[in-house]
Every structure is written in structure tokens, then in C-alpha cells.
Amino acid sequence: MRRDLVEAARRGDHEAFEVLATSASDRLYAVARLVLRASDLAEDAVQEALVRAWQQLPSLRDPDRFDAWLYRLVVNACADQGRQLRRWSNQVRPLPLEPSIPDDTGAVADREQLERGFGRLKPEQRAVVVLHYYSGFSAAEIARMLGIPEGTARSRLHYATEAMRAALQADARQPEVAKNRTA
Amino acid sequence: MAGNERFDDSIGRWLEETAPNRLPQRVLAATFERTRRTRQEPAWRTVLGRHQMPRFAYPIGGVAVLAVAGVIAMAAIFKVSHLSNFGAATAPAPTASPSHTFTPYACDYFPAGGAYGVTLGTIRATATVPNGWHGIRNFFKLSNSVCVDNGSVRLEISLVDEVYVDACDWQGARVDASTAAAVVHALTVQESQSWNGTSDTTLGGYPAKRFEISVPADFDTSACDEGGPIYLWPDAGAGGFHRVPMASGQKATVYVVDVGGSAIGVATVPWTEDATPAEIAELDAVVASLRFEP
Numbered sequence: 001m002r003r004d005l006v007e008a009a010r011r012g013d014h015e016a017f018e019v020l021a022t023s024a025s026d027r028l029y030a031v032a033r034l035v036l037r038a039s040d041l042a043e044d045a046v047q048e049a050l051v052r053a054w055q056q057l058p059s060l061r062d063p064d065r066f067d068a069w070l071y072r073l074v075v076n077a078c079a080d081q082g083r084q085l086r087r088w089s090n091q092v093r094p095l096p097l098e099p100s101i102p103d104d105t106g107a108v109a110d111r112e113q114l115e116r117g118f119g120r121l122k123p124e125q126r127a128v129v130v131l132h133y134y135s136g137f138s139a140a141e142i143a144r145m146l147g148i149p150e151g152t153a154r155s156r157l158h159y160a161t162e163a164m165r166a167a168l169q170a171d172a173r174q175p176e177v178a179k180n181r182t183a
Numbered sequence: 184m185a186g187n188e189r190f191d192d193s194i195g196r197w198l199e200e201t202a203p204n205r206l207p208q209r210v211l212a213a214t215f216e217r218t219r220r221t222r223q224e225p226a227w228r229t230v231l232g233r234h235q236m237p238r239f240a241y242p243i244g245g246v247a248v249l250a251v252a253g254v255i256a257m258a259a260i261f262k263v264s265h266l267s268n269f270g271a272a273t274a275p276a277p278t279a280s281p282s283h284t285f286t287p288y289a290c291d292y293f294p295a296g297g298a299y300g301v302t303l304g305t306i307r308a309t310a311t312v313p314n315g316w317h318g319i320r321n322f323f324k325l326s327n328s329v330c331v332d333n334g335s336v337r338l339e340i341s342l343v344d345e346v347y348v349d350a351c352d353w354q355g356a357r358v359d360a361s362t363a364a365a366v367v368h369a370l371t372v373q374e375s376q377s378w379n380g381t382s383d384t385t386l387g388g389y390p391a392k393r394f395e396i397s398v399p400a401d402f403d404t405s406a407c408d409e410g411g412p413i414y415l416w417p418d419a420g421a422g423g424f425h426r427v428p429m430a431s432g433q434k435a436t437v438y439v440v441d442v443g444g445s446a447i448g449v450a451t452v453p454w455t456e457d458a459t460p461a462e463i464a465e466l467d468a469v470v471a472s473l474r475f476e477p
Contacts, residue, residue: 012223014215014218014219017218018215018218019424021211021214021215021218022211022423022424023423025206025210025211026204026205026206026423028206029203029205029206029210030202030203033202033203034198034201034202039203042203043206043207043210046206046210046214047210047213047214047217050214050218051214051217051218051221054218054221054223055221055222055223055224056223056224057223058223058224059224111197111200111201114193114194114197115197115201129194129198130198133191133194133195133198134195134198134199134202161190161191161194164194165190
């Protein structure tokens with residue numbers, strides 16, 4: 001039935017497209033909101049992605065790839081939003097990556113620390129993190145979805161995770177540094 | 184290794200916790216406003232658009248186009264002068280270029296009258312629609328108006344597995360209602376609507392409960408989510424669309440049908456000021472024609 005809807009939407013059926021878009025909208029919004037960290041930007045990104053989806057649907061060769069294709073459009077729209085507002089480039093402060101130390105940061109990581117670590121990621125890294133850890137896609141699926149080599153998807157995921165871990169470790173060290181300075 | 188896994192789990196849990204639940208309805212509405220006004224691009228144009236050409240390609244392309252145009256013009260001049268030596272040429276008959284047919288929107292999709300069917304989840308629902316009626320595919324919403332939302336009578340059929348706790352706060356909490364009995368119970372206690380009585384009946388060959396739901400005339404639906412109206416349930420068979428919109432003063436006859444363990448919600452809504460007895464009789468006939476196939 002879903003395939004039929006995609007076929008109908010490709011032929012210009014507004015109703016079919018609206019059913020498809022509505023059924024996907026919450027998932028897409030969640031991804032956009034998590035990547036952009038701002039509701040208004042995420043709403044705009046989803047709207048842009050869905051309008052592009054409607055416009056470009058005739059070029060979608062395989063209807064079974066519709067969902068993956070929508071994710072790709074949303075990730076691209078998120079990138080556009082970030083570029084337009086030049087927020088990401090201002091917010092991104094790359095941290096030096098340190099070798100991963102076997103530790104128990106997972107146990108102590110709290111929401112604020114994760115938020116800070118995530119906020120320091122580049123947009124393409126955020127997207128991969130969200131698609132993997134939230135939407136549950138494998139690196140291979142993300143690669144196909146975003147049209148990037150699988151190795152690139154894996155490395156983005158690896159560096160993003162390491163960057164978040166490094167940010168958490170840096171945060172954890174700061175109180176000790178401050179304590180040493182005052183001692 | 185265990186630390187890595189715990190860290191991965193932490194990221195997953197944090198994303199789950201901070202993810203929003205729903206895209207605001209106004210965003211979808213605005214999106215569909217835009218798509219309805221937007222034509223789809225031909226496939227070739229999108230494909231070409233993916234290949235970004237270097238800047239120098241554009242002037243080169245322009246020069247090439249001019250050169251080709253010049254060659255064609257020269258050839259045409261030569262041909263005319265050549266033909267003039269041998270008498271008048273017969274001009275080719277104009278041929279109509281194939282006209283592009285744009286798909287009409289909404290109500291024009293289905294020819295009036297006849298059998299009409301939609302699959303809700305795994306259940307096939309069909310009805311016999313009178314002349315002049317229209318429907319929306321995939322929603323199973325029928326109306327006697329050209330514009331579906333403004334019909335004087337309408338019928339909505341949904342696969343129901345959740346009911347809004349408050350029909351006015353339809354972006355808020357929902358209650359799981361996976362059986363017909365659970366749907367009936369959830370509707371009887373649903374806030375922001377008045378529920379009246381219940382009776383046993385059959386619909387489409389399956390046992391059903393029939394009752395009425397109304398919105399008091401003095402109930403201000405503009406205070407509801409997105410500025411109203413109220414909605415009774417999301418349609419599990421159609422992507423969770425909010426279903427059975429009702430405004431102040433409206434009354435719906437609701438059937439909850441137990442089709443092989445799944446709950447099908449059927450709501451008939453005559454617009455109180457516009458519906459004539461003949462139209463209501465037509466609506467009842469459509470309901471009586473309903474058939475379900477699990």
C-alpha cells in the first residue's frame with residue numbers, strides 16, 4: 001500500500017503525498033530538531049524537505065527508497081538551515097581529539113554534558129549521530145541514505161562519538177584544574 | 184569495551200529523552216499549502232540539477248547555443264532560397280503539442296457514484312457512494328460536497344487504536360484502545376465532548392456500538408489545540424491523521440465496529456444548519472452499504 005502511495009504521489013497525487021508526508025513528519029521532525037537543537041529551525045527544515053520531496057518525487061526511481069530519501073532531504077535541509085543562519089560555524093569549536101581511554105564516562109555522562117558535547121559537533125556529524133543512535137540506522141544504511149561512502153559514514157560516526165567523549169572528559173577535568181589553581 | 188557500550192547507550196537514551204513527539208499541525212498545514220501550489224519537476228530536470236557545472240561551462244554553453252542557432256538560421260535561409268527556385272513549398276500542418284495534464288487536487292479524484300473502497304491497516308472497507316459524492320482516498324472520508332471539508336453531510340471511517348484523552352487537546356495525551364470495547368470506553372470518558380447513550384447494533388456484518396457525540400454550542404473550540412476544532416481519534420490506518428473534526432454545536436453519530444478484534448470507528452456528521460432530511464437519508468444509506476473484510 002505504501003508503495004502504491006509513493007507511485008500515486010509521483011504521478012502528482014496530492015492526497016497520497018500528504019498521507020506519506022504526515023506519516024513521516026514526526027520522525028523527520030525529531031531528526032531535524034535533534035540535529036538543529038532549535039524547534040523553529042527544525043520546523044523550517046522539515047517544511048523545506050517536504051516541499052522538495054514533492055517537487056522532486058518524479059525523479060525518485062525506486063519507491064521503496066522513499067523513506068530513506070526523505071531522511072536525506074531533511075538532513076540536507078538541516079545543513080541549509082545551518083548555513084543560512086551561520087549558526088553552526090559560529091557554534092562549532094572543534095576540540096582536539098584524544099585517544100579513547102577505557103573508562104566509565106557512560107556511567108557519569110549526564111544530559112548537560114551530552115548536550116555540550118553534541119553542540120560542539122559539526123552538522124554532518126550530528127546528523128550521523130542522530131540517524132545512528134536515535135533512528136537506529138547502521139553506518140551502511142546511513143551511507144546509502146546520505147549518498148556518501150560507507151567509510152565516510154563510519155568515520156563520521158567514530159569521530160563524532162570520540163568528540164563527544166572528549167568533550168565530556170574535558171568537562172570532567174575542568175573542576176580539578178580549577179581546584180589545583182586555587183590550592 | 185563495556186565503557187564504550189555504556190557511552191553509546193547514554194547517547195541513545197539522551198537523544199530519546201530530548202526528541203520531540205510531534206511536528207506541530209500548523210507546520211504540516213503550511214507545508215501542504217505550499218505543495219498544493221507547487222508543480223512537480225520533471226525527472227530529467229531534477230537529475231540535471233544534481234550535476235553542478237563549473238562556472239566556465241555556462242558562457243561556453245551560451246556560445247554553443249548561439250552557434251547552433253546561427254547554423255540553423257543559415258540552413259533555413261538556404262532552404263527558402265533553394266525552394267523558391269522550384270515553386271512554393273507546402274507548409275507543414277501544425278501539430279498539437281501534447282498537453283500536460285496536471286493531476287487535479289482532492290475532491291476531483293474519484294468519479295461520483297459507485298463502489299468505493301479503502302484499506303485501513305489490514306481491513307478493506309467499502310461503501311456504495313451516491314452520485315455527486317466525493318471522497319479522499321486513504322482516509323476514507325466521504326462527503327456530498329465538491330469540497331470535502333464543506334459538505335453538508337460527511338462520513339469518516341478509521342482504524343482506531345488510540346483515543347485522545349481530551350478531544351480539545353488532541354496534541355496531548357492519548358489512551359491506548361486496541362479493542363472496540365476499549366475505544367467505546369475511552370470515548371465515553373473523553374473530555375470536551377458530550378457523549379449520549381449507547382446501543383448494540385451491527386454494521387457491515389460485524390457487531391458494533393452506536394452512540395452520539397456532540398460539542399456544546401457554547402463550547403469555544405478556538406481554545407483547542409491549533410485553534411480548534413476538536414478531534415476524536417488519530418487514524419491508525421492513515422498515518423495517524425486526526426480524525427472526525429467537530430466544531431461547536433455539531434453532533435456526530437459514532438459507530439465502533441469490532442472487525443475481527445480490530446476497532447473501526449465510523450462517524451457520520453451532518454452539518455446541523457445545512458443538512459436536509461434527504462441528505463441525511465443519503466448519508467444513512469451510505470452507512471448501511473458499508474462492508475468490511477478483515
